[in-house]
Amino acid sequence: MNDEIVISLKDVNKWYGSFHVLHDLSLDVRKGERVVVCGPSGSGKSTVIRCVNRLEEHQAGTITVNGIELTSDLKTVEAVRHDVGMVFQQFNLFPHLTVLENLTLAPIWVKKVPKAEAAGLAMTYLERVKIADHARKYPAQLSGGQQQRVAIARSLCMRPSIMLFDEPTSALDPEMIKEVLDVMVELANDGMTMVCVTHEMGFARTVADTVVFMADGQIVEKNSPAELFGNPQEERTRQFLSQIIRH
Amino acid sequence: MTTEPTVGLLTVPWRWSRRHLFQSPGSSVLTLLAAWLLWKVLPSAVNWALVKAVWSGDPAACRASGGACWAFVTEKYRLILFGIYPYDEQWRPLTAIVVFVVMMLASAHPSCWRRWLIWMWAGGLVLVGILMWGGVPGLPYVSNDRWGGLPLTLILSATGIVLSFPLALLLALGRRSRLPAVRAASVAYIELWRGVPLVSVLFMASIMFPLFLPEGITVDKLLRAQAGIILFTAAYLAENVRGGLQAIARGQFEAADALGLSYWQKTRLIILPQALRLVIPPLVGQFITTFKDTSLVVIIGLYDLLSSTKMALSDPQWRAFYIEGYVVAALIYTVFTAAMSYYSQYLERRLDRDRRRS
Ligand SMILES: Nc1ncnc2c1ncn2[C@@H]1O[C@H](COP(=O)(O)OP(=O)(O)OP(=O)(O)O)[C@@H](O)[C@H]1O
Ligand SMILES: [Mg+2]
Numbered sequence: 001m002n003d004e005i006v007i008s009l010k011d012v013n014k015w016y017g018s019f020h021v022l023h024d025l026s027l028d029v030r031k032g033e034r035v036v037v038c039g040p041s042g043s044g045k046s047t048v049i050r051c052v053n054r055l056e057e058h059q060a061g062t063i064t065v066n067g068i069e070l071t072s073d074l075k076t077v078e079a080v081r082h083d084v085g086m087v088f089q090q091f092n093l094f095p096h097l098t099v100l101e102n103l104t105l106a107p108i109w110v111k112k113v114p115k116a117e118a119a120g121l122a123m124t125y126l127e128r129v130k131i132a133d134h135a136r137k138y139p140a141q142l143s144g145g146q147q148q149r150v151a152i153a154r155s156l157c158m159r160p161s162i163m164l165f166d167e168p169t170s171a172l173d174p175e176m177i178k179e180v181l182d183v184m185v186e187l188a189n190d191g192m193t194m195v196c197v198t199h200e201m202g203f204a205r206t207v208a209d210t211v212v213f214m215a216d217g218q219i220v221e222k223n224s225p226a227e228l229f230g231n232p233q234e235e236r237t238r239q240f241l242s243q244i245i246r247h
Numbered sequence: 248m249t250t251e252p253t254v255g256l257l258t259v260p261w262r263w264s265r266r267h268l269f270q271s272p273g274s275s276v277l278t279l280l281a282a283w284l285l286w287k288v289l290p291s292a293v294n295w296a297l298v299k300a301v302w303s304g305d306p307a308a309c310r311a312s313g314g315a316c317w318a319f320v321t322e323k324y325r326l327i328l329f330g331i332y333p334y335d336e337q338w339r340p341l342t343a344i345v346v347f348v349v350m351m352l353a354s355a356h357p358s359c360w361r362r363w364l365i366w367m368w369a370g371g372l373v374l375v376g377i378l379m380w381g382g383v384p385g386l387p388y389v390s391n392d393r394w395g396g397l398p399l400t401l402i403l404s405a406t407g408i409v410l411s412f413p414l415a416l417l418l419a420l421g422r423r424s425r426l427p428a429v430r431a432a433s434v435a436y437i438e439l440w441r442g443v444p445l446v447s448v449l450f451m452a453s454i455m456f457p458l459f460l461p462e463g464i465t466v467d468k469l470l471r472a473q474a475g476i477i478l479f480t481a482a483y484l485a486e487n488v489r490g491g492l493q494a495i496a497r498g499q500f501e502a503a504d505a506l507g508l509s510y511w512q513k514t515r516l517i518i519l520p521q522a523l524r525l526v527i528p529p530l531v532g533q534f535i536t537t538f539k540d541t542s543l544v545v546i547i548g549l550y551d552l553l554s555s556t557k558m559a560l561s562d563p564q565w566r567a568f569y570i571e572g573y574v575v576a577a578l579i580y581t582v583f584t585a586a587m588s589y590y591s592q593y594l595e596r597r598l599d600r601d602r603r604r605s
Contacts, residue, residue: 053504053505055501055504055505078507078509081504081505081506081507082507084505085505086502086505088498088501088502088505090498092496092498092499092501092502093502094499094502094503094517094521095521096520096521096524105506105508105516106506106507106508109508109512109516110506110507110508110509110512151502154506155505155506158506158507
């Protein structure tokens with residue numbers, strides 16, 4: 001990790017109609033930093049990371065990604081999305097395309113990579129997530145864990161410099177969680193900048209540089225995993241941690 | 248040695264009928280009712296249509312036999328099929344029919360759904376136009392008030408379907424657009440056209456529309472009817488397509504956005520392919536409706552298949568044999584509509600493949 005800041009949120013405010021979701025939220029992420037975001041349901045975790053690639057629009061404050069400030073100008077949105085990959089809780093693979101086609105689609109159409117080259121790249125990533133044997137299958141023919149690994153590979157095919165994860169293991173059966181986390185750990189070890197909403201505390205402990213605890217649309221506490229889990233400063237944090245450890 | 252239960256000659260049909268005809272008391276009742284009806288109707292129908300039928304000859308022979316007078320069809324089939332298109336030039340509409348059927352077959356298989364299909368249809372329609380109108384060396388000009396019969400029905404319905412479809416896609420997307428003006432325009436268009444029956448659309452196209460045109464400018468009657476059919480059909484197709492769009496999960500849009508696909512890339516590559524396959528049955532239903540509804544052009548004096556059949560029946564000698572005439576017209580319609588509905592079922596099964604787990 002170096003000192004270059006690649007994601008910067010400054011006093012970000014967001015409303016859904018009249019409901020104030022994010023309150024003056026500020027957060028900096030450095031190049032190569034692994035940030036885990038946790039917090040109770042409805043605290044705005046998804047909303048924050050979805051603002052980073054503008055799946056959601058913020059109404060006040062500034063969000064800057066790789067030096068590009070997100071505005072309603074489509075060009076900035078496009079530029080940011082080229083560089084930011086996202087993995088969803090529900091995988092969101094394209095069911096009408098094969099695994100391979102899911103991976104090659106964006107490189108071919110967005111980056112204009114020649115077909116053969118895109119397929120080669122896709123196979124490399126499929127091998128990395130250990131799923132190359134299933135390249136010709138359709139998503140519905142794979143298990144949840146396999147689908148999520150395909151989804152990760154699909155994002156990686158765009159060669160993003162930042163990866164966002166929104167509860168990537170929450171929709172998985174327990175026995176499949178590990179295979180997905182393993183892929184994410186490997187990615188972290190390669191130096192990818194990652195912002196990851198998850199309640200997998202084991203993952204946070206081993207991989208994260210920073211853990212952010214959110215409640216009610218605000219960052220309550222931000223620290224290294226050892227500090228935040230071992231010596232939480234805020235009452236809200238203690239409450240939350242005792243709850244997830246009990247379960 | 249254990250003996251297998253003997254499979255008698257009747258076992259297979261017995262099992263089949265248990266499964267398909269007598270599965271429940273309700274279906275048994277219906278099966279018996281249908282059998283009774285067939286028993287009552289079939290013998291006399293066969294007797295009329297085949298046994299006592301007259302295949303060639305004059306009306307007197309027909310009247311004497313008391314069976315179906317297929318001689319009427321033998322005598323008038325060119326009039327029924329091609330209307331009053333000049334007799335010696337009727338190979339041209341025949342070729343047009345062949346062109347249409349070939350294009351339909353070529354569009355059928357999903358592996359053929361590529362860009363060249365658009366060019367094929369564009370070229371094919373031009374070819375049909377040249378064949379029908381002529382006016383080029385070797386093909387004398389035939390004005391389109393002499394067109395009629397099956398080629399006219401095919402031209403109106405195939406062109407109607409092929410050209411209304413892209414318009415329908417735009418309208419359906421427009422109705423879900425984020426831009427209020429686009430959305431309002433699409434809603435207005437769709438609701439306006441759906442509020443009017445096709446008969447009045449054709450009537451307006453033929454009688455009212457010319458009144459609005461400046462002096463001296465005329466638009467051909469056939470083109471006006473064709474435009475009416477396209478604009479009308481598009482409104483209905485758009486609503487079918489919209490149904491499919493609504494069924495696509497939000498995650499599909501978000502995943503496409505997150506990958507950086509533009510609106511049109513997302514729509515063309517991710518959303519429409521999924522949305523359209525969900526609405527194949529209503530889409531094909533609308534195609535069938537359009538095909539049959541082209542017979543309404545008779546009210547503005549165009550002679551489609553049904554009207555050319557009527558024309559053949561206006562011959563006083565043969566007037567009595569209208570049943571035979573309509574049976575033939577119905578058979579031709581049935582061949583096309585049945586083909587479309589079988590095709591829709593085939594397509595659904597085929598495209599369903601990837602949604603099943605195997
Ligand atoms: N599209 C929306 N319209 C209105 N309210 C929304 C919308 N999306 C989210 N919200 C509300 O905003 C709040 C924050 O939602 P968000 O999805 O960011 O929470 P979260 O921290 O990710 O929760 P979870 O752990 O359940 O995923 C919630 O109260 C939610 O009900
Ligand atoms: Mg969430």
